[in-house]
Amino acid sequence: MSRVVRRWRVAGFSTAVLAFAMVAAPAWTQTDPGLNMREIMLAVIAPMTNKLWAASDIQTDTQWLELEQAALTVIAAGTLISQGGPDGAYREQAQNADWQEHTQAMMTAARSAVRAIQNRDEEALFAAGNDELYPPCENCHATYLPK
Numbered sequence: 255m256s257r258v259v260r261r262w263r264v265a266g267f268s269t270a271v272l273a274f275a276m277v278a279a280p281a282w283t284q285t286d287p288g289l290n291m292r293e294i295m296l297a298v299i300a301p302m303t304n305k306l307w308a309a310s311d312i313q314t315d316t317q318w319l320e321l322e323q324a325a326l327t328v329i330a331a332g333t334l335i336s337q338g339g340p341d342g343a344y345r346e347q348a349q350n351a352d353w354q355e356h357t358q359a360m361m362t363a364a365r366s367a368v369r370a371i372q373n374r375d376e377e378a379l380f381a382a383g384n385d386e387l388y389p390p391c392e393n394c395h396a397t398y399l400p401k
């Protein structure tokens with residue numbers, strides 16, 4: 255009987271130690287803060303949106319796939335932007351409603367582009383790019399681009 259009780263105690267104790275260890279010492283440490291806002295813009299947003307804006311006379315499935323990947327990448331970057339960037343440098347700005355609106359507008363536009371691409375609809379893709387995707391860039395930059 256007492257042996258059983260002691261076993262339970264030991265098991266309970268090691269569970270507590272394990273839980274503590276999991277909180278106190280993660281198995282990994284992040285040594286690189288990730289992309290900053292300028293890097294997201296230059297390495298992800300600008301090249302991907304340029305592909306979407308330059309798209310015309312799309313012929314092959316490979317070309318459509320590349321455009322879909324570009325639009326989806328803009329959405330992925332949108333998640334990072336909405337959090338103020340992985341390095342957190344724009345975390346304060348990201349608390350503002352207008353920052354979130356511009357980011358969401360950009361992501362919604364990219365989602366429209368994805369739909370147009372899946373429908374193989376070049377005109378709809380052109381409209382999504384010009385009417386929806388471009389304005390949020392300008393609107394956010396008007397307020398937040400460092401002078």
Ligand code: HEC
Nearest residue numbers: 291292295299300303353356357360390391394398399400
């Ligand atoms: C929610 C705000 C926001 C949105 C939306 C946004 N940007 Fe930006 N962008 C920024 C900020 C902030 C910077 C400046 C980053 C820094 O240097 O710290 C920037 C910088 C840039 C730069 C570098 C400019 C330079 O000369 O330093 C480019 C290029 C750029 N953005 C392209 C775009 C494009 C294209 C879009 C739309 C598809 C877009 N951005 C949408 C906030 C935004």
